Amino acid sequence: MTTITMAGALNAALRDALRDDPRVLVFGEDVGRLGGVFRVTDGLQATFGTERVFDTPLAESGIAAIALGLAIKGFRPVAEMQFDAFSYPAFEQVTSNIAKYHLRTLGACNMQLVIRIPYGGNIGAVEQHSESPETYYVHTAGLKVVTPATPADAYGLLTAAIRDPDPVIFLEPKARYWSRQELDLPLPPQPLDRARIVRSGKDATIIAYGPTVQVALAAAEMGEQEGMSLEVVDLRSLSPLDMDTISASVRKTRRAVVVHEAPVFMGLGAEIAARLMHDLFDALAAPVERVGSATVPYPPARYEKLFLPDADRVLEAVDRTREY
């Protein structure tokens, strides 16, 4: 066992993919000599050369589009968008072309590519380096959207994403890049459509993903001290949504709180709450609660601790479901 960070686990997954499949390419802004602004691609160009790991011009739409072209040619591109809000110039390519190309070519052209996007806040950065754009992507048919919460899942999900024949938006919670875990790599690939129960409980279910899984676990710890038994579900896949796992948990606990950094308004919590209301109407003991951010632009960094969900806000939401 070695202690490895999430950034290190992602690096190892890329390294192993480059080693195992000669068609895998890694490219983006500053991913070559620098190793990426978060060092996720550190050392890859030195090992695999400038044809397989390369810097591109500073143009995200072009990066996504050449990934599409390379995928037609039979490569397996893993493209990096430097920051969440910097993925927006590529949005048209991702939603109008990458997501639809398999359909548009009678299934002949697999879009076997991964677009990695560091996302989320809590790093004291400017607004465009702190956003949670997942809802934009999950609302587009033809994309798979996943996000790891741990180094182990970072390795397992990225490995699976690179091997999957469909386009995967791979959201990396940047505040968790330096979180550590004892691991023996390599790990097996993880399914791209399965949530995971990361803590068992019986009084309420906290549904989280990416950066908020840690928040949910912290809330569950605090809740335990107050005599509550809280279950935590890590979605891992945002599209498709593993409602089987979510529903099974909520059927048991009868109370649900969804937690994400993205604005509550039209966030993933809205879909999950609607589905739980529809599927488990009689089983629910209280309305589904949502904890997220306000409908304002990501605030200046000095406000972000107040803006983002924390364990206290999650527990307050749990209390509301228990007091209903």
Place this chain on the structure above:
Amino acid sequence: MAETISTRPALRGRGDDPIAAMLSEDGVLTTAGEEQAAVTNEELRELYRLMVVCRRLDQEGLNLQRQGELGVWGQIFGHEAVQVGAARAMAATDWIFPYYRGFATAVCRGVDPATILTVFRGLTHGAWNPYEYRLAPFIIPVGTQIPHAVGFAIGCKLDREAIAVLVTFGEGATSTGDWHEAMNFAGVFQAPVVFFCENNQWAISVPLRNQVAGCIADRAAGYGFPGIRVDGTDVLSVYAVTRAAAARARRGEGPYLIEALTYRMAAHTTSDDPTRYRTDAELEPWRAKDPIARCAERLHARGAWDEIFAQEVNQEAEKRAVMMRQKLLAMPIAHPGTIFDLVFANPPATLLREKEEFIASLEPGGAV
């Protein structure tokens, strides 16, 4: 109203460009250029044949739309020489990434015309397997196919394959960021791609002068590779320069930009009404430069005109128009459940479940 469009030739910034040297100031092959291109009479007749056939099929597309059989049709009238010349200049092993007005391009690539029309009849979102014809699908969002071609071309280079990639687009597309990004990526990676602008001088209602300041061909210089403006109504010139640019790309000498100047003789699409922004008189000088008539003149000048051949071509065009119509109208609508089938290569279970629910919600038999 649109003023007369300047036909100023591209800057000759690179005097060492042998392709530019094939053309006169008017963008037409010089005598020496024509000798150098060495296009045979047989090849020229084939270009003529394809232009006549494509124009007739295009007219049939318009007829079908007017009769309510197509939702929309974007005519290629005026684009016969640029599309036939460029598509036929590419080797069978090369690839083409067309824009949405690529009917003749696709026909030249061997795609069945009725199959192409299924997109405009509302039967499909894409009608052919790109690997079968080495032809990417029509892309509707303007300019977004251009960097796809560059990515594919970078892949050809990484695979050490002598493949040239042609990408076509209108002059309106040169205003998009994707055009710039694609040109820049191609220059930086020295990708084997031929950028081919079908400058028909109209982006729906916006004339060239409101779209582009300067000359599109000149812009290549800023990306580190050559560009030329060619007369897009002369199929021989288009064919010769595109073939040379493709050969150059295959030799590993990098990207090339061709701006072919022509005129959109029809509406943007059948949903458009050009009487709101241009007069019929403006088309007159371009009628005099009709691509098919000009090709016939070239065949006459070479002593290669053959009246029987010309009659046979007209008959073939009529026959193919009838066949296209019959085949298209006989095409069934697939079961609505199929709209779920090709979204993913490896569909998630949730989508399969949604498909079952959708089918269950349909009337018995699932008729559309």
